[in-house]
Amino acid sequence: MSTESDDNGLLRSVLPPERVDQLFDLCGAHGWKLILASAVVGALPPLFGLREGYMMTVISEMFLFAILALSWDIVGGQTGYPSFGNMAFFGIGAYTGAILLKDFAVSFPLAVVSAGVFATVFAAIIGLIVLRLRGHYFAIATLGVLLAAQQISRNLEITGGASGKILFDVPPGVVFYYFFLGVLVAEIIVVYYLSSTRFGFILNAIRDDEGKATAMGFNTTYYKTAAWMLAALFTGLAGGAYGLFNTFIDPQTAYNGAWNVELIAMALMGGTGTVAGPVIGAFGLHTVIEYVETAFVGWQLVMLGLAVIVTVIGFPKGVVGTLREYANEMDYYERGGMAATDAAADGSGGSDVAASTTDAADSDADTEVTRDE
Amino acid sequence: MTAATANADDAVLRTEGITKRFGGLTAVDSVDVEVHEGEIVGLIGPNGAGKSTLFNCITGTLTADEGRVTLQGQDVTDWPEYKIARAGLGRMFQETRIFGGMSVRKNLLLAAQEGGADIGGLLRRPDDSLLARTNELLEYVDLGGLAETRAGRLSFGQQKLIEFVMALMSEPELLLMDEPAGGINPSMLENLIEYIRAANDEEEATIFLIEHNMDFVMEIADRIYVLAHGERIAEGTPEEIQNDERVINAYLGRE
Numbered sequence: 001m002s003t004e005s006d007d008n009g010l011l012r013s014v015l016p017p018e019r020v021d022q023l024f025d026l027c028g029a030h031g032w033k034l035i036l037a038s039a040v041v042g043a044l045p046p047l048f049g050l051r052e053g054y055m056m057t058v059i060s061e062m063f064l065f066a067i068l069a070l071s072w073d074i075v076g077g078q079t080g081y082p083s084f085g086n087m088a089f090f091g092i093g094a095y096t097g098a099i100l101l102k103d104f105a106v107s108f109p110l111a112v113v114s115a116g117v118f119a120t121v122f123a124a125i126i127g128l129i130v131l132r133l134r135g136h137y138f139a140i141a142t143l144g145v146l147l148a149a150q151q152i153s154r155n156l157e158i159t160g161g162a163s164g165k166i167l168f169d170v171p172p173g174v175v176f177y178y179f180f181l182g183v184l185v186a187e188i189i190v191v192y193y194l195s196s197t198r199f200g201f202i203l204n205a206i207r208d209d210e211g212k213a214t215a216m217g218f219n220t221t222y223y224k225t226a227a228w229m230l231a232a233l234f235t236g237l238a239g240g241a242y243g244l245f246n247t248f249i250d251p252q253t254a255y256n257g258a259w260n261v262e263l264i265a266m267a268l269m270g271g272t273g274t275v276a277g278p279v280i281g282a283f284g285l286h287t288v289i290e291y292v293e294t295a296f297v298g299w300q301l302v303m304l305g306l307a308v309i310v311t312v313i314g315f316p317k318g319v320v321g322t323l324r325e326y327a328n329e330m331d332y333y334e335r336g337g338m339a340a341t342d343a344a345a346d347g348s349g350g351s352d353v354a355a356s357t358t359d360a361a362d363s364d365a366d367t368e369v370t371r372d373e
Numbered sequence: 374m375t376a377a378t379a380n381a382d383d384a385v386l387r388t389e390g391i392t393k394r395f396g397g398l399t400a401v402d403s404v405d406v407e408v409h410e411g412e413i414v415g416l417i418g419p420n421g422a423g424k425s426t427l428f429n430c431i432t433g434t435l436t437a438d439e440g441r442v443t444l445q446g447q448d449v450t451d452w453p454e455y456k457i458a459r460a461g462l463g464r465m466f467q468e469t470r471i472f473g474g475m476s477v478r479k480n481l482l483l484a485a486q487e488g489g490a491d492i493g494g495l496l497r498r499p500d501d502s503l504l505a506r507t508n509e510l511l512e513y514v515d516l517g518g519l520a521e522t523r524a525g526r527l528s529f530g531q532q533k534l535i536e537f538v539m540a541l542m543s544e545p546e547l548l549l550m551d552e553p554a555g556g557i558n559p560s561m562l563e564n565l566i567e568y569i570r571a572a573n574d575e576e577e578a579t580i581f582l583i584e585h586n587m588d589f590v591m592e593i594a595d596r597i598y599v600l601a602h603g604e605r606i607a608e609g610t611p612e613e614i615q616n617d618e619r620v621i622n623a624y625l626g627r628e
Contacts, residue, residue, distance in 0.1 A: 194496075196498050197495065197496050197497060197498055198482070198483070198494060198495050198496075198497065198499070199495040199496060201475065201479050201482060201483045202483065202495075204472065204474060204475050204479070205472045205475065205483055207474060208472035208473055208474045208475060209470050209471075209472060209473075211470070212466070212470040212471075212472070213472075214454050214455050214458075215432060215434070215454060215455075215458055215464050215466075216455075216458055216463075216464075216483070216484060216539075216543065217455050217456075217458035217459035217486070217543075218455055219453070219455045219456075220455070273474070328522075328523070332519070332522050332526045332527075
């Protein structure tokens with residue numbers, strides 16, 4: 001404990017944990033107002049003259065990536081199933097949208113909704129298979145799904161094969177700006193609400209100890225699939241609009257593996273398993289990537305790699321998660337943790353506590369102590 | 374064994390001829406047990422006797438090769454684990470298992486069966502009566518101040534209590550406890566005995582428990598089954614078990 005306070009001496013004096021804790025309480029108490037206020041702020045720029053050009057595109061992309069990162073986090077963060085195949089939902093959405101718009105002359109709203117529905121149905125089918133796997137096997141299987149989907153779209157005629165599809169009659173940029181913002185706000189509302197419901201608790205329980213959740217009576221496959229479909233719905237909606245937004249899709253852009261890594265990095269950097277984390281991570285990392293792309297052309301992937309390494313080593317819980325830990329580090333002692341232990345302990349309780357505060361968080365989720373009986 | 378005992382009708386749990394083999398090893402060999410409503414029944418035996426394996430066959434974690442498991446008169450032998458749990462079987466694990474990333478309160482809310490699995494229940498926020506019940510139970514085990522603390526931060530003994538309270542929260546018809554006294558200090562053990570007794574008396578919890586701590590099990594159990602090498606070698610009250618030749622030879626040893 002003492003070494004930790006020494007390490008954080010400067011941080012403590014500038015930003016005491018109590019302050020951060022108050023901030024979290026404040027955000028918690030006014031969550032809905034905060035979401036509403038953010039949505040309003042997000043909606044303002046076009047009303048004040050930002051209607052086209054580079055900034056318009058960059059901000060729209062920030063919204064788009066926030067949708068993708070938050071979707072990834074529903075399964076990857078909240079449920080603990082890290083997927084490398086979320087871009088498959090995006091690609092299916094993108095191709096559904098593009099084919100309906102171009103080949104069937106369907107209206108933009110209908111095409112986008114269909115894209116979301118297609119991606120969700122696809123997720124239901126794939127989910128029943130891959131969600132039976134855990135850990136590395138799940139990650140590899142989802143990557144396989146992404147690569148297979150990409151290859152299929154390359155070989156089909158309706159998708160335009162390897163040369164893809166070019167789209168005309170593109171609506172003005174402001175349409176996409178508000179579309180991505182709208183989907184993002186809707187998704188934040190849904191995830192925020194769900195995280196306080198029994199459904200949300202079950203997802204977190206699956207993340208922490210799926211075996212125990214099953215032993216408590218939860219058919220985990222059912223909940224995982226539902227979460228997976230929800231993630232696919234929002235990813236598919238975003239994909240459905242992306243073809244027009246980009247005016248062009250091909251297998252490489254629609255099923256973009258690098259993007260999949262990018263959106264995982266965003267969720268990790270912001271803080272997995274939180275609502276604000278993936279959104280903050282998406283805004284932050286996309287800003288950095290855009291900057292590097294313009295200032296140091298060709299270095300953006302190097303930058304991305306460095307960002308991932310630094311995050312995983314230095315802040316495995318991301319910005320929001322790290323701040324929360326920092327804010328709550330004294331919480332256990334203040335709320336009677338020691339007192340409760342002392343009352344029932346024979347003196348060894350103190351060291352128990354110290355040990356559990358430092359590593360219990362990470363260890364108890366994935367340590368299986370299977371003593372022989 | 375079908376010629377059941379006199380009070381067989383109130384059997385919450387009955388296993389008949391449960392056998393589980395791992396390759397050439399017969400871990401559980403045709404074991405019959407019965408647990409009646411309101412009882413605390415102990416299951417003891419040396420390491421490797423098949424106690425946990427028997428538990429796993431009852432809960433559906435493992436599928437028995439032979440035999441039947443009946444829970445409140447219902448044959449649950451081939452049911453999946455989650456369905457057996459939902460039918461009223463609660464379980465505490467040998468290695469304490471709670472959801473470390475979630476707050477203590479969420480752990481308890483999750484354990485509550487009301488709210489169930491229907492869409493409406495899943496999408497509702499927990500109501501006040503449920504929150505009140507979590508407070509009540511946490512106060513009961515003197516952990517009232519820790520409701521919002523991340524469960525993974527608690528000490529081992531506290532986590533064990535939380536797992537116990539979670540089991541109570543689910544109001545199971547039968548609670549299986551795998552070494553509840555394992556790894557906790559003597560004074561906390563006294564508390565735990567008191568809590569288990571109270572749960573049995575006041576909440577009318579029926580309990581089936583594996584335990585190596587003989588003082589604990591002799592004090593708390595109404596009846597005891599003894600397993601050795603997968604076979605049931607004895608059954609009886611704590612006094613009978615303590616004086617049983619086979620049990621002394623196989624497990625208890627001589628003083």
